[in-house]
Amino acid sequence: MPPKEPDPTDQPNAPYRAKPVRTKPSRAIRRLVIWYRRNAAVTTLVDTASALVDTANATASMAGSMAGAAGNAAGSMAGAASSVAGAASSVAGSVLQPLVFDPLRRLQQGSGGGDPSRDEPIDDRQRLWVAVDGMGGDHAPGPILEGCLRAVKLLPLRIRFVAESDPLQAAVSAMGLREELNEAVARGLIHLVTSGPSVGMNEEATVVRRKRDASINLAMDLVKRGEATAIYSAGNSGAVMAAAIFRLGRLKGIDRPAIGALFPTKDPEQQVLVLDVGANMDCKPEWLHQFALLGNIYSRDVLQVRQPRIGLVNIGEEECKGNELCLKTYPLLAADGRFVFAGNCEGRDILSGDFDVVVCDGFSGNVLLKFLESVGGVLLDVLRAELPRARRGKVGSAFLRSNLVRIKKRLDHAEHGGALLLGVDGVCVIGHGSSKALSVVSALRLAHSAASHGVMDDLHALGGNSSGAAACG
Numbered sequence: 001m002p003p004k005e006p007d008p009t010d011q012p013n014a015p016y017r018a019k020p021v022r023t024k025p026s027r028a029i030r031r032l033v034i035w036y037r038r039n040a041a042v043t044t045l046v047d048t049a050s051a052l053v054d055t056a057n058a059t060a061s062m063a064g065s066m067a068g069a070a071g072n073a074a075g076s077m078a079g080a081a082s083s084v085a086g087a088a089s090s091v092a093g094s095v096l097q098p099l100v101f102d103p104l105r106r107l108q109q110g111s112g113g114g115d116p117s118r119d120e121p122i123d124d125r126q127r128l129w130v131a132v133d134g135m136g137g138d139h140a141p142g143p144i145l146e147g148c149l150r151a152v153k154l155l156p157l158r159i160r161f162v163a164e165s166d167p168l169q170a171a172v173s174a175m176g177l178r179e180e181l182n183e184a185v186a187r188g189l190i191h192l193v194t195s196g197p198s199v200g201m202n203e204e205a206t207v208v209r210r211k212r213d214a215s216i217n218l219a220m221d222l223v224k225r226g227e228a229t230a231i232y233s234a235g236n237s238g239a240v241m242a243a244a245i246f247r248l249g250r251l252k253g254i255d256r257p258a259i260g261a262l263f264p265t266k267d268p269e270q271q272v273l274v275l276d277v278g279a280n281m282d283c284k285p286e287w288l289h290q291f292a293l294l295g296n297i298y299s300r301d302v303l304q305v306r307q308p309r310i311g312l313v314n315i316g317e318e319e320c321k322g323n324e325l326c327l328k329t330y331p332l333l334a335a336d337g338r339f340v341f342a343g344n345c346e347g348r349d350i351l352s353g354d355f356d357v358v359v360c361d362g363f364s365g366n367v368l369l370k371f372l373e374s375v376g377g378v379l380l381d382v383l384r385a386e387l388p389r390a391r392r393g394k395v396g397s398a399f400l401r402s403n404l405v406r407i408k409k410r411l412d413h414a415e416h417g418g419a420l421l422l423g424v425d426g427v428c429v430i431g432h433g434s435s436k437a438l439s440v441v442s443a444l445r446l447a448h449s450a451a452s453h454g455v456m457d458d459l460h461a462l463g464g465n466s467s468g469a470a471a472c473g
Helices: 027-038 042-072 072-100 142-154 164-173 180-185 205-209 215-224 237-248 285-301 326-333 362-386 391-411 437-454 457-464
Strands: 129-132 158-162 192-196 230-233 258-264 271-275 309-313 340-345 358-359 418-422 427-431
Touching: 027 205, 072 230, 129 142, 129 192, 129 215, 142 158, 142 164, 142 180, 142 192, 142 437, 158 215, 158 237, 158 437, 164 180, 192 215, 192 457, 205 237, 215 230, 215 237, 230 437, 237 418, 237 427, 258 358, 258 362, 271 309, 271 362, 285 309, 285 326, 285 418, 285 457, 309 326, 326 340, 340 391, 418 437, 437 457
Parallel strands: 129 158, 129 230, 158 192, 230 427, 271 358, 309 340, 309 358
Antiparallel strands: 258 271, 258 418, 418 427
8 A cells, every 4th residue: 555645734734724614504504594485484594594693703702802812824724714604694684585585475366455454544435234143153142243243353244143132132241242242233334123033953944944033044035025135144154054044045047056065176276166055956957057157257257266167076087987977967067158167076176276166066075075174183193193203203293374264264264264165046155054253254244245245146137047148258
């Protein structure tokens, strides 16, 4: 082996040579950048990093003054440390600061309409009257009233709240809503309407014929008389549908009303309307065809989709696939020139964004709806169980928590509030039986959106024009 060359620094009188200082950011800084990009909640780390950099600068300056007696070489080393600290400060300011923007912030955007936290005042002249079934729902009437009180502050609405007097007064006292309710009544934002015995959640739908003074019937009558532009109820969905048919009546040309629910898609800006999701367990091909016509008008007028793409829920894309209902419905949809039929829609494609309206029988639609309601909670539970439990994993989980909560929020049925009952002569929104204040606000936003876009005019034109040109032009 050749002899090793002597290192000059090993010689007794050799001059000291400072090792070169690496200016490449450390692995810790790179990881910090990655975490910072993933979650806006760590914006405070910028301030912390800047403070640490200032400390490093001060330490470097102190090292420079202390090394003055040690010679020029040590002084240059302190200067290099100071330059490294300056570079770190530049990284914190120019690299981390632009990453304050959270790429998942769009997940927080709700459905249909403006920002609920709007700051501009509401013009009382633009408020629309909405009738609310105050006795409908598992938790009525307290949380329903609470949601209405929030809604009149956030939305251009006035509410006719229909409920039994004694349960309402008891709920107002128990929840401490007396002062807020009195203020809303004095301003003319809420009008209380006293009803008779209500329809229970476990009662048959036909009970609405016997309980003529039930809250759901009186609320429907308000819409029928033109004293309200829409109705919302979180009560017995069968009873709500029966009351709507008996009191409001069906639209001309529509055999069976359908419940349409808005599902999220992979695009935060787009939603897909799925109907029917529970009104008709067994359907005929003609009914699915009518659902497509209803969904096309709603998607175009309210969701502002220029040419809605209609899909038929099936087990395959091919025309020859499916059960008897799908095989007979496909040619009806394909032959109708009043809307754009995009073909069969498999289960995996419902949330893909490739369809704007999806039609199916009420049994299949209700299964889809209930499955989607569980996805958000299950997703968080799985991630919580699978994330590493070591110190590094806990830190990463803390940074991702707000993003995961936003994803759950986007999949939460409470954020959508309710589903539209399409096919009756009036705007009717059916809420989930477990609805509370947040769901009520979201449902009332949906009711206001449908009532303010003139959707009923086009639905009436659909039944009055056999060619459908006026309705779907």
